[in-house]
Amino acid sequence: MTEIQRYVAFSDDPAGGNPAGVVLDAAQLDDAKMLAIAAELGYSETAFVTGRRGAAYRVRYFSPLAEVPFCGHATVATAVALGPGDHLFVTNAGEVPVAVADGVATLTSVPPAVSELPDDELTALLAALRWATDDLDPALPPRIAYAGAYHPVLAVTSRQRLADLDYDVPALKALMTERGWTTVQLVHRTGPASFDVRDPFPVGGVYEDPATGAAAAAFGAYLRELGVVGPDATVALRQGDDLGRPSRLTVRLVAGEPGVRVSGNAVPIVE
Structure with a gap:
């Protein structure tokens, strides 16, 4: 059964920030299922971890209507859900390093x-x-x-x-x-x-x-x-x-x- 976690990002209060869905084991989910989960949650984005190799995670992001190439708040939420340390998110936009310490995640964007x-x-x-x-x-x-x-x-x-x-x-x-x-x-x-x-x-x-x-x-x-x-x-x-x-x-x-x-x-x- 797919476990869907719910986080708010950019706040230490669940009543603030931006809610995001987080699915840490989405390897068996196809695009239609990921979109359906995102639509059911209704958050602006849900992050799906579809694969892992060491500290590198393949991550995809879906809004209720479509896939988006990158999402910052869902990245922060997913990284905190993964736990402290240095992670590498492989996204549709490119590789995004994320460091987590004390509940705070810092992402470094692709070249802008x-x-x-x-x-x-x-x-x-x-x-x-x-x-x-x-x-x-x-x-x-x-x-x-x-x-x-x-x-x-x-x-x-x-x-x-x-x-x-x-x-x-x-x-x-x-x-x-x-x-x-x-x-x-x-x-x-x-x-x-x-x-x-x-x-x-x-x-x-x-x-x-x-x-x-x-x-x-x-x-x-x-x-x-x-x-x-x-x-x-x-x-x-x-x-x-x-x-x-x-x-x-x-x-x-x-x-x-x-x-x-x-x-x-x-x-x-x-x-």
Whole structure:
């Protein structure tokens, strides 16, 4: 019988963070079964360990609607479920090292990339979000960032604009599906190295992700690419508060290291 574990990631409180399903022995499950389990759980993602060789684990991630190449919060949850030590997750996006100590997991993303967001895509994205160009922070220009999955990054000058998120679900889902975007990273700068963030995720079958480790890694790459922070930097992200699921993510940039580190704790959900 398949054992399905439930964790929240990026919180030490089961009532906070982002819930994830974890299946540590999924070698006998086909794609349809994994998708069915993810849909039944209803979490934004469920991680399935489909094989192991030493400290290397083949991991796949499914939302309620589709497989995604990489998921940060489910990686954190799975690594904590595996226990302390150094693990290597072999994902559809590439190899992701994860270190676990004292209930905190630190993943290092695949090499990231940052590119321009074309004007027509920005216009369509703003329309789907029901935002205006004047809402955007000129110090943090729109970009597409990747660290295992693709995320447009939009920064706003007003925290209230972030709080009032009310997007056109069919329009944003269609745009994201067409462009291959996993979530949209919406941010508001609250300090020199701190941000409030929200992540719509209609392509995954949920309105919003309470904590998004993959987008956090991509955002770290964005900050480095634009020179917003130095080559060695620690950035604090606050997410989930608007949903009543407070989540805290730590992004670490290390000079000379191409990947972006994302850290957070995870605790089991006891039902």
